[in-house]
Amino acid sequence: MSGPGSYADALQGRLDGSGLRIAILCARFHEEITGALLERCTTTLEAHGVEGESIRVLRVPGAWELPQAAGRLAGLERYDAIVAIGCVIRGETPHFDFVAGEAARGLTDVSLAYDVPVILGVLTTETEQQALDRARQDGQDKGRELALAALEMGLLFRELT
Template sequence: MSGKQDAGPRIALLVARFNSMITGHLERAARERLLREGIAEDRIESFHVPGAWDLPQAAQWILSEGRHDALIAIGCVIRGETAHFDYVAGHASDGLGRVALHKDTPIVFGVLTADNAEQALARALPSGANKGAEFAESALSLVALRDAVWELDEP
């Protein structure tokens, strides 16, 4: 699939609901940046999963349909008193990496990992350094790079 359509590439926003106060801000910022970059609203599709653990499997399902030019996986894992943080963050990172290597569709790793809620909020609130816009920029850059590489093969 090429991102050269007049309305722009099709972008999937895959968002974990856990820590939704944070992931909601990230999703909104990503969507707003995509719109500012000229991507039509109907080219941006949101999907939601319970938590960050579920992101890799859902990403695989979504990308298997072949309808999207990029996927932004958004989640937030905050360290607690047990090793659960390490398992969830590691699974999300490793799983999304494996899916990315087996698909020709760029996947942006938009999972915040923080020691506490304050750190996560500082990276998600509109008044702070909201990373959602950066995730959107990364997706568009990767689509452009992939398309440029693919064009090298054309006669």
């Protein structure tokens, strides 16, 4: 379970996303949760100056498919950051461990191979309620945090070129 505080609490100043191009991959599995994360992510990006047409949203079946799609997007060299949204809720089998671990590893591999920030937005929770609490705007608002991380990293990578 997440601890107190939030990534967003540590930010200083305003992140101006004007001119950034952001791709968001969103898993359809656990649609209520991933849809809430996606909505908060896009709303936050737009509130920070990323134009609507500079945000590309693509759907994938589930968290397992996120690294494959992220790799294809990164290879296009069109985006300043890629946000990967998914949700894996623990069940009665070790399937959770395989999907969550490989999704995280695969997204890390993409970010290192293509030199583009890939933001890991795969919720891994014990229960559906924990996931909902993290996804809601009146909860932990992880969708907002994903957008802020994409903005910060996209701007950083531009500065380092």
